[in-house]
Amino acid sequence: MGLNSGLTEEQITLRETVRRFAEEVIRPKVKELDEKEEFSYDITRQMAEMGFLGAFLPEEYGGSSLDYVSYIIVVEELARIDGSQAATVAAHNSLGIGPLYYFGNSEQKKKYLPELASGKLWGFGLTEPEAGSDAGNTKTKAVRDGNDWILNGSKIFITNASTDITLGSTILAVTGEKEGGKKEFTCFLVENGTKGYTAKKMTGKMMWRSSNTSELVLEDCRVPSENILGKVGDGFKQMLATLDNGRLSIAAMGLGLAQGAFDYALKYSKERKTFGHPISTYQINAFKLADVDMGIELARNYLYEICRRLDRGEKITKESAICKLYCSELAHMAANHCVQLLGGYGLMKEYDAERYYRDQKLLEIGEGTSEIQRLVISRAIGCYDV
Numbered sequence: 001m002g003l004n005s006g007l008t009e010e011q012i013t014l015r016e017t018v019r020r021f022a023e024e025v026i027r028p029k030v031k032e033l034d035e036k037e038e039f040s041y042d043i044t045r046q047m048a049e050m051g052f053l054g055a056f057l058p059e060e061y062g063g064s065s066l067d068y069v070s071y072i073i074v075v076e077e078l079a080r081i082d083g084s085q086a087a088t089v090a091a092h093n094s095l096g097i098g099p100l101y102y103f104g105n106s107e108q109k110k111k112y113l114p115e116l117a118s119g120k121l122w123g124f125g126l127t128e129p130e131a132g133s134d135a136g137n138t139k140t141k142a143v144r145d146g147n148d149w150i151l152n153g154s155k156i157f158i159t160n161a162s163t164d165i166t167l168g169s170t171i172l173a174v175t176g177e178k179e180g181g182k183k184e185f186t187c188f189l190v191e192n193g194t195k196g197y198t199a200k201k202m203t204g205k206m207m208w209r210s211s212n213t214s215e216l217v218l219e220d221c222r223v224p225s226e227n228i229l230g231k232v233g234d235g236f237k238q239m240l241a242t243l244d245n246g247r248l249s250i251a252a253m254g255l256g257l258a259q260g261a262f263d264y265a266l267k268y269s270k271e272r273k274t275f276g277h278p279i280s281t282y283q284i285n286a287f288k289l290a291d292v293d294m295g296i297e298l299a300r301n302y303l304y305e306i307c308r309r310l311d312r313g314e315k316i317t318k319e320s321a322i323c324k325l326y327c328s329e330l331a332h333m334a335a336n337h338c339v340q341l342l343g344g345y346g347l348m349k350e351y352d353a354e355r356y357y358r359d360q361k362l363l364e365i366g367e368g369t370s371e372i373q374r375l376v377i378s379r380a381i382g383c384y385d386v
């Protein structure tokens, strides 16, 4: 087993290319961007040139036509160096492009996808102040008015939604009631600059500080019917299906971060001496590294296998929850051990361990918390069917 086991020659070459890019282009800027909480237009442009922004889109839309394992390798290698850049790419592909590509009609795809593959961004507007885990509690409403819809409400924590290069976001809204009183949900494509729609950058994040996170407000925002994604009433299903795939990219971020923290901790442990010996030779430390290595091996092999199943068109709701949960908890352990192995230096901003420790925390919260992943898995194995 190992880093490249089971991969094709193309996938191995892709990993090397992304790793080089991340080391040469991103690594020198990580600390400064993190400190300033600054989104990098320059790095995003270069990531677009590398084809990362249209990773799994077919060439007819200007994409790189990658299979899912390859896309996940891109995210993993970016996260090994910087969670923020990985977040920009993962959220854009899985949550931004995903719904448009899988549920959009041909006009919508032609209109948006080529630009989204070549440098513009798109957000995924599900979460609201009172609807995170409980997405069914969505309050944003859309009311029909002739050929238009009028949207009112707000969204919070939306990645990539308020940069200067954001084209728009997919917004989930309540459009009525179904038989039996259940809410009817519909997704709308809302372009930045639409009257009544504001997207504002949120600041003060603990982690992913150079990724863009936004608060969205819709006040009598008029959107034409052509901007409905799929059919009226399909919104919730579309959002859940998007999350099934998106969770694999969060898993890739966990795996990449764990690998980055492991590499960093192993190197440091072999160099740092106490009582005349490298700290890696004390078994209590060596076993920490062994545990992380074991987790990485298992996580990588399982994650890639589930990506292959997704490529074959299999349903992966339970498996993507397992990937997301396992990899984010692995990242937690890896970052924690990394800080511990560095001792006092691990707590200083000068050392990457400190950023890994902050960045990993989002992975246990975003795109469904660890508790919600356990809910998805326990439902899938029939715990509540009694």
Ligand SMILES: Cc1cc2nc3c(=O)[nH]c(=O)nc-3n(C[C@H](O)[C@H](O)[C@H](O)COP(=O)(O)OP(=O)(O)OC[C@H]3O[C@@H](n4cnc5c(N)ncnc54)[C@H](O)[C@@H]3O)c2cc1C
Pocket: 091, 095, 123, 124, 125, 126, 127, 129, 131, 132, 133, 134, 156, 157, 158, 159, 160, 208, 213, 362, 365, 366, 367, 368, 369, 370, 371, 372, 375
């Ligand atoms: C940086 C960042 C980027 C994000 N990007 C996006 C994005 O692009 N698009 C988007 O739509 N959202 C995005 N999110 C939102 C994210 O998905 C939510 O924060 C997350 O789903 C949790 O929702 P919440 O914050 O409302 O927490 P809550 O749902 O209020 O949960 C609070 C706590 O209660 C627990 N809990 C809730 N329900 C249950 C239950 N039934 N059983 C047991 N425990 C429970 C949770 O696990 C958690 O520990 C982002 C968030 C962040 C911080």
